[in-house]
Amino acid sequence: MPNYTFLEAYKKIISFPTISAMDEPLDLSNKALIDWLGNVFSSMGFRISIQKVPHARNKYNMLAQIGSGQGGLLLAGHSDTVPFDEGRWNFDPFKAQVKDNLLYGLGSCDMKGFFAFILESLKDIPLDKINKPLYILATADEETSMAGARFFAEQQLIKPDMAIIGEPTELKPIGKHKGHMAQSLQITGQAGHSSDPDRGVNAIEIMVQAIEKLLTLRDSLARNYRDDSFSVPQATMNLGHIHGGDGENRICGHCKLNFDVRCVPGLTDDEVITQIDQALAPLKLSYPDRIDMQLMYPTAPAFACKNEHQIIELAEKLTGFKVENANYATEAPFINQLGCDTLVLGPGSIKQAHQPDEFISLDYVDPTVSLLRNMIKHVCYSK
Template sequence: MTTLPELKHTFSALIAAPSISAIEPAQDQSNKPVLDLLSNWFAELGFDCQQQAVPDSRNKHNLLASLGSGRGGLLLAGHTDTVPFDEGHWQQDPFALTEKDGRWYGLGTCDMKGFFALILEALKDMPLQQLQRPLHILASADEETTMNGAKAFAANAAIRPEYAIIGEPTSLRPVYMHKGHLAQGIRITGRSGHSSDPAKGLNAIDVMHQVIGQLLKLKQHLADNYRENAFSVPYPTMNFGHIHGGDAANRICGCCELHLDIRPLPGIAIADLELMLQQYLLPISEKYPGTVSIRTLYPGAEPFADTADSPWSQLVAKLSGNAPEVVNYATEAPYIRSLGCHTLVLGPGSIEQAHQPNEFLDLSQIQPTVSLLKQLIYHACIA
């Protein structure tokens, strides 16, 4: 008989352990305290718990908890980090689970530390001694920034599950496909000088104007040549999100920088997209040697695709009561999918609450999630 704490206690403990991922070192935190909690709880259920340091990270770790061995079975995966919180915008302590109006409020309630508490709740009274195939739990690091946790795990994983569920907040709707994400910075380094004699300088804004012209050609090429009608926006998108250059009207602009975001469809690898970007800007680079530089603002995320009509997708659709669908945001799914398993993104809570002040999980989602997890574990690992 397990002596695991009751659900609200495990939920509260996870929320109370800060695990913010941020590009800025001052805000970034280790996820180790969260993994230590999970390791203790899963070990009590008989799982073999292994923590692995994530290379080139600031004390970030992954946890793999496994019950049973061999190929096949089910992987339940999620990330243990959260985004930073907007101080002054929360109506309650983001690190204290607060129950109000039929909701549990707290940073990570739906995105997505709470998912692990619900897995534990589902496992409490399941006949785990009857497992025919292994059950794995992956708790990863840095999904909110680099996805380095999932990338490192996929590159070195020894497990080969047949099925996987990633518990991101989808309101329990199975997601079988999503776009990727690439964020690039383009800097033009010109030559400043007095505006009265333009020939003595190289205006970076003028060159950036030409760069934008090429980027618009790439944007049109992507829209004309790649399409997936399952998406509400059925083509790759490009967004110019930030531009800055120059410092005075009477000076030739010496530097101009543009930040852009591209969301590729499945079938376009991030490396291929980066190559396209370089090729489209090559004429400008050749015209103005040493002037154009391209950098990655933060690591990209690959697009993801499974199939809506696979037996796993259809089973999950039947059990959840929701048809498989697609979304425009990115997850760790492509890296989990690379293990060779049928992969779906499905979890409690709404993406509308993710990354928002006063993040919450509606209590009406708890029992359906626990019930669904039990059924999925039964079908994948016991039946």
């Protein structure tokens, strides 16, 4: 293995620009980082598989495996970051720096720096003695489409007993989280001069009726789909962006509304889409061919840990924290499709994610390395 110190590995990982963005000019390949990780884990005796991710722009997943047999442990994370706000950073986003025990850099907290913690935890572990496989997964495009995790779940290459996704949770295990979907509702009217409204079809007026239907559905979802273990217990709908028309003296010919829904476990994406279609069906009959709704990007379903192998009890014992839930979405539902107990659990705070001057406290190093080593020993060295 290359003799990287923890900070050297961290700085190397941060130095690779791996931005994911829907806007193509901002979107960057993660191949250089994936190749570097593959080489480092290969030098430690891991078998490496690097695969190009379909429906993505030159993005790759990496799976490293050591040991053989059934079950085992998967340590997973995404290799990409969000874009950064130029002019708002006081540090170079791609040159990790330490100041006052805080390590700054794009992805230092969310979350490709997690791979440096994994590498540090593997030092002085006799990997040739494990009797259940240990897997390391680096995925692509978590920050946009989650294409890497979706592709990995579809392949069903491995069947670990347990999986840890190292998103920043302050080392508190997350056993459930909400899903996320985003819809774009488009109303096509007929533009015309405002002096004669009957000669046109006002898209804003149709949108007002559509919003009334959606708000009624929002309230129904909140009443009927709840999980009181969440800080926001109900399924939510947010009307986030609306635009229509181009002048006060013109009948609006087009209006668009973007909105999102966050499902609790037990409410599937398909069920929500069906209920939205049913809510808007009367309007579609009244205004044929004028109402169209499309997913803005693939949905991320809600997640709940299976806990068939008591990963929750193990994580609570090793961290000292009780399992919690989160209102945001991660790759966990896709990793869960491998059939394993899955938790979201990693160093750093979600409050630092997607922020200028993103950082992680180095106080997380020792407890995170200890946690990962104990997880590996418990799962991969068990009889």
